[in-house]
Amino acid sequence: MQINPSLARLQTPCLILDEEKMLRNIQRLRSRLDALGVPLRPHLKTAKSVDVAKHLVDERHNMATVSTLKEAEVFADAGIKDILYAVGIAPHKLERVAALRAKGCDLIIILDNIEQANAVADFIKATGQPIPVLIEIDCDGHRSGIAPDDAETLIAIGKALVDGGADLRGVLTHAGQSYTARSNEELELYAEQERIGIVIAATILRNAGLPCPIVSVGSSPTAHFAKNLDGVTEVRAGVFVFFDLVMAGIGVCDVDDIALSVLATVIGHQREKGWILVDAGWMAMSRDRGTSKQVVDQGYGIVCDQNGKPYGDLIMIDANQEHGIIAVRPNSSGTLPELAVGDLVRILPNHACATGAQHDHYNVVNKQQQVVANWPRFSGW
Amino acid sequence: MQINPSLARLQTPCLILDEEKMLRNIQRLRSRLDALGVPLRPHLKTAKSVDVAKHLVDERHNMATVSTLKEAEVFADAGIKDILYAVGIAPHKLERVAALRAKGCDLIIILDNIEQANAVADFIKATGQPIPVLIEIDCDGHRSGIAPDDAETLIAIGKALVDGGADLRGVLTHAGQSYTARSNEELELYAEQERIGIVIAATILRNAGLPCPIVSVGSSPTAHFAKNLDGVTEVRAGVFVFFDLVMAGIGVCDVDDIALSVLATVIGHQREKGWILVDAGWMAMSRDRGTSKQVVDQGYGIVCDQNGKPYGDLIMIDANQEHGIIAVRPNSSGTLPELAVGDLVRILPNHACATGAQHDHYNVVNKQQQVVANWPRFSGW
Numbered sequence: 205m206q207i208n209p210s211l212a213r214l215q216t217p218c219l220i221l222d223e224e225k226m227l228r229n230i231q232r233l234r235s236r237l238d239a240l241g242v243p244l245r246p247h248l249k250t251a252k253s254v255d256v257a258k259h260l261v262d263e264r265h266n267m268a269t270v271s272t273l274k275e276a277e278v279f280a281d282a283g284i285k286d287i288l289y290a291v292g293i294a295p296h297k298l299e300r301v302a303a304l305r306a307k308g309c310d311l312i313i314i315l316d317n318i319e320q321a322n323a324v325a326d327f328i329k330a331t332g333q334p335i336p337v338l339i340e341i342d343c344d345g346h347r348s349g350i351a352p353d354d355a356e357t358l359i360a361i362g363k364a365l366v367d368g369g370a371d372l373r374g375v376l377t378h379a380g381q382s383y384t385a386r387s388n389e390e391l392e393l394y395a396e397q398e399r400i401g402i403v404i405a406a407t408i409l410r411n412a413g414l415p416c417p418i419v420s421v422g423s424s425p426t427a428h429f430a431k432n433l434d435g436v437t438e439v440r441a442g443v444f445v446f447f448d449l450v451m452a453g454i455g456v457c458d459v460d461d462i463a464l465s466v467l468a469t470v471i472g473h474q475r476e477k478g479w480i481l482v483d484a485g486w487m488a489m490s491r492d493r494g495t496s497k498q499v500v501d502q503g504y505g506i507v508c509d510q511n512g513k514p515y516g517d518l519i520m521i522d523a524n525q526e527h528g529i530i531a532v533r534p535n536s537s538g539t540l541p542e543l544a545v546g547d548l549v550r551i552l553p554n555h556a557c558a559t560g561a562q563h564d565h566y567n568v569v570n571k572q573q574q575v576v577a578n579w580p581r582f583s584g585w
Numbered sequence: 586m587q588i589n590p591s592l593a594r595l596q597t598p599c600l601i602l603d604e605e606k607m608l609r610n611i612q613r614l615r616s617r618l619d620a621l622g623v624p625l626r627p628h629l630k631t632a633k634s635v636d637v638a639k640h641l642v643d644e645r646h647n648m649a650t651v652s653t654l655k656e657a658e659v660f661a662d663a664g665i666k667d668i669l670y671a672v673g674i675a676p677h678k679l680e681r682v683a684a685l686r687a688k689g690c691d692l693i694i695i696l697d698n699i700e701q702a703n704a705v706a707d708f709i710k711a712t713g714q715p716i717p718v719l720i721e722i723d724c725d726g727h728r729s730g731i732a733p734d735d736a737e738t739l740i741a742i743g744k745a746l747v748d749g750g751a752d753l754r755g756v757l758t759h760a761g762q763s764y765t766a767r768s769n770e771e772l773e774l775y776a777e778q779e780r781i782g783i784v785i786a787a788t789i790l791r792n793a794g795l796p797c798p799i800v801s802v803g804s805s806p807t808a809h810f811a812k813n814l815d816g817v818t819e820v821r822a823g824v825f826v827f828f829d830l831v832m833a834g835i836g837v838c839d840v841d842d843i844a845l846s847v848l849a850t851v852i853g854h855q856r857e858k859g860w861i862l863v864d865a866g867w868m869a870m871s872r873d874r875g876t877s878k879q880v881v882d883q884g885y886g887i888v889c890d891q892n893g894k895p896y897g898d899l900i901m902i903d904a905n906q907e908h909g910i911i912a913v914r915p916n917s918s919g920t921l922p923e924l925a926v927g928d929l930v931r932i933l934p935n936h937a938c939a940t941g942a943q944h945d946h947y948n949v950v951n952k953q954q955q956v957v958a959n960w961p962r963f964s965g966w
Contacts, residue, residue: 215654215966216675249906271868271907273596291907294597294850294864295927317853319926347908348853348862380905469675472698472729481729483675487652488966491872491939524761525630525938526652526672527728545700546676557906558872561943564965584945585596585869 205547208510210574212548214567216469217484219559220550221256221446221566221579222512225463229444230260233427242433245269245288245420247442250557253566254282255579260445269422269440272585273300280309288312288420290376290440292340292348295323302333312418314376316340316349321361325368336371338418339409343401344394346380352401355408362414374418375405378440382425385454386499395430398423403435425456446556449506453498464560465512465550466505467567468528470543479521480530480543484551486523490558502554504528510548511573515541520551586928589891591955593929595948597850598865600940601931602637602827602947602960603893606844610825611641614808623814626650626669626801628823631938634947635663636960641826650803650821653966654681661690669693669801671757671821673721673729676704683714693799695757697721697730702742706749717752719799720790724782725775727761733782736789743795755799756786759821763806766835767880776811779804784816806837827937830887834879846893846931847886847940848948849909851924860902861911861924865932867904871939883935885909891929892954896922901932 211220237244246260249271257279261268267286270276276287277300285308289301293313304311315321315337324335339361342349350357365372382394398421409416421433422440424447433439446464447457468484486504495502504520507530517538522529528551532538543549553559561583568577592601618625627641630652638660642649648667651657657668658681666689670682674694685692696702696718705716720742723730731738746753763775779802790797802814803821805828814820827845828838849865867885876883885901888911898919903910909932913919924930934940942964949958 212677215678215681217966291864292852292862294852296593296850297596300596315853317926320853323927342855347903347905347910348855469677471673471675472696472701474723474729481673483672486873486939487942491874491936492867493872493874522728524728529728545698546704555872558867561868562964583943585598 205510205544207548208573211467211510214467214575216467216548217488218467219563219566220465220467221568222463223568223576224571225461226256226445227259229447229461229463233441233444234262236428237439240430240433242436243438245438245440246445247271247290247440248275248279250442250445250560251581252560252583253579253581254278256445257282257284269442273297273304274582274585276304276309276311278582280304280307280311286310288338290314292316293320293324295320298324298327298335301335302331305333305335310336312336312338312373314338314340315361318361318364321364321368324370325364328369334369334371336373337365338374338376338420339405341375341377341402341405343377343398344379344381346378349377352404358405358408359412359414362409362412366414372415374416374420375402375409376420377402379421379423379426382423383450383454385425388429388455391425391429391455392431395426396432398426399430399433399436406435424451425454428456443556446560448556449502449552449554450494450498453495453500459506459514459552462552464556465508465552466559468549468551470545470547470549472545478531478540480540482528482530482549483526484528485526487525488562489520489523489528489551489553490555490562492555492558494554505551505553508550508552510550512550586891586925588929589954592848592891595848595956597848597929598869599848600944600947601846601848602949603844604949604957605952606842607637607826608640610828610842610844614822614825615643617809618820621811621814623817623820624648626819626821627826628652628671628821629656629660631823631826631941632962633941633964634960634962635659637826638663638665650823654678654685655963655966657685657690657692659963661685661688661692667691669719671695673697674701674705676701679705679708679716682716683712686714686716691717693717693719693754695719695721699742699745702745702749705751706745709750715750715752717754718746719755719757719801720786722756722758722783722786724758724779725760725762727759730758733785739786739789740793740795743790743793747795753796755797755801756783756790757801758783760802760804760807763804764831764835766806769810769836772806772810772835772837773812776807777813779807780811780814780817787816805832806835809837824937827941829937830883830933830935831875831879834876834881840887840895840933843933845937845941846889846933849930849932851926851928851930853926859912859921861921863909863911863930864907865909866907868906869943870901870904870909870932870934871936871943873936873939875935886932886934889931889933891931893931
């Protein structure tokens with residue numbers, strides 16, 4: 205193999221980010237939501253990178269979603285002023301929330317129970333700091349949130365917040381079950397279920413005389429398949445910025461849209477078993493096996509040549525901490541490519557959020573697969 | 586719940602390291618190997634912490650194993666002078682190996698094929714730097730290495746190295762399959778299989794007139810179950826320093842020996858489903874589901890009270906990026922403990938190497954569960 209000289213200068217394993225594919229993914233969803241008339245509040249938990257956020261956050265809205273207060277702090281420092289922390293608040297985190305708000309960031313929190321609402325009210329009473337809140341709605345039984353039609357709980361929380369001096373901003377939901385969809389029709393149904401659930405909850409709040417300016421929905425699958433967003437004021441989505449094999453497996457993107465991969469070096473063979481060994485194991489790929497429950501199990505990822513072109517039925521069938529085992533997919537008639545010790549391959553991840561988190565920077569490549577930038581990423585809470 | 590005031594000062598999720606359990610784990614294996622007369626070359630890939638290494642590396646031997654050159658560089662800077670980089674060498678990494686050796690660290694590499702041996706010989710020819718090498722042996726079909734009785738390949742590689750000016754130091758193997766053992770008898774068999782394989786390979790090299798001063802075996806399971814180490818000069822083991830649920834599942838340790846856990850805060854409930862939601866998801870636990878193939882599937886981990894005592898049949902049954910779902914184990918007659926929003930729990934990990942890698946420091950607690958230190962850990966390659 206003639207090694208791409210630009211990639212040859214990198215230490216393996218490392219992350220490669222195809223900038224053109226990323227920009228295409230961003231533009232595709234932006235155009236889609238523009239047509240539906242609803243702004244995108246991108247989720248920055250996938251990228252955790254200020255450089256990616258510069259492309260991802262639409263300057264027309266300058267708003268974002270985060271999954272940790274660390275993300276909120278980093279992105280607020282980078283100039284994003286409207287940030288939604290979309291994990292139910294733990295009471296002891298309110299001090300960090302208030303500190304960030306005091307620095308000029310309009311940080312919004314979420315919650316789904318009266319104990320949290322009371323903790324917020326107590327905090328406001330003690331500090332005099334108003335805190336904006338969305339109430340989380342569970343549109344599909346996926347994890348947290350109040351059932352959309354549980355008017356009693358919803359109104360009780362809303363009143364506790366308003367009476368406690370909080371700034372009730374509205375409602376939020378996440379169609380987490382859409383990740384299990386198996387057809388476009390199912391994706392469209394999940395999107396409509398998400399919309400209906402949140403609109404019911406917003407209506408209940410408003411009918412009780414409570415404020416509800418924000419009606420927030422989102423997941424990468426439903427954001428790409430919603431046909432109607434009536435009553436919705438913003439859409440959240442995160443993983444679409446890079447996409448991954450789980451998203452390709454449910455038909456939200458093509459494999460060719462996946463902008464993230466892990467560069468690895470061949471270190472050996474077990475020829476009688478049909479194995480190629482590389483220096484990227486689960487530490488580089490993550491332990492995410494999200495495609496294991498899909499129709500096509502991609503192992504630890506699809507193997508591409510050094511420039512990102514899939515070899516066909518070649519996948520990483522198993523991984524140790526710093527070893528990956530590459531082989532032809534089970535039951536495939538494909539053949540193993542001739543790869544020598546020292547050759548480079550790229551592996552597309554099951555789950556971009558998980559794979560990204562194993563690394564501290566992106567090696568950004570242009571269309572000619574030349575490394576044009578090093579973008580740091582952060583982690584932690 | 587009366588929150589432990591020392592833990593209440595931490596931001597969740599975060600890692601808790603029980604120092605007394607860690608020291609007990611280290612002492613147990615050290616005593617065991619002392620009795621067998623073989624030194625331990627501890628694997629530092631689990632901890633990736635200079636503070637842990639100070640306890641783990643026996644000053645009588647001052648030697649260690651690592652899984653990345655980054656680890657080698659950090660631990661060499663910390664004063665460890667005899668380091669084995671136990672992943673087959675990628676040719677482009679030889680420059681970093683040589684740079685580290687030039688700084689006074691006796692860094693040893695491994696390889697298992699003639700292409701790598703030739704690359705090492707070429708490098709030595711070009712630079713004049715001798716490089717010490719172990720040849721990797723595959724004792725159980727787990728991943729890389731030469732079959733122990735493949736005398737032809739073994740001798741060819743040995744000769745290529747010696748003729749090329751390398752410092753052939755011997756042979757190494759890793760009983761990776763021992764992680765699938767289901768009884769003590771099976772663990773003893775894996776240990777003996779590992780020993781026999783490596784002794785055969787060492788004998789082949791020596792009979793061919795090639796040097797073989799180092800005969801290195803190791804895995805945490807076999808290190809704890811080997812009864813005979815005749816012919817072996819050193820034992821490697823890593824995860825035992827903290828232990829985890831995978832190790833407990835195969836009987837290498839008790840659950841009470843597990844020194845590592847993730848501290849999390851309760852953020853809500855789905856009471857009709859029997860769920861408690863916490864602010865530690867797979868980002869804090871890792872995606873490792875190593876117990877899923879064991880007799881008892883521990884989900885994403887066993888849930889303990891804030892001071893580390895398991896609740897019984899309570900596990901993290903599912904995880905999103907920053908959400909964990911806690912419930913009574915399926916088919917258990919156990920009941921959900923009363924946990925309020927804001928209460929703290931600790932979750933024991935499936936795999937200490939993977940969970941540790943999600944964090945940048947250890948909060949070290951003493952026997953009274955008071956935080957007594959903050960030990961940084963590193964990541965990357």
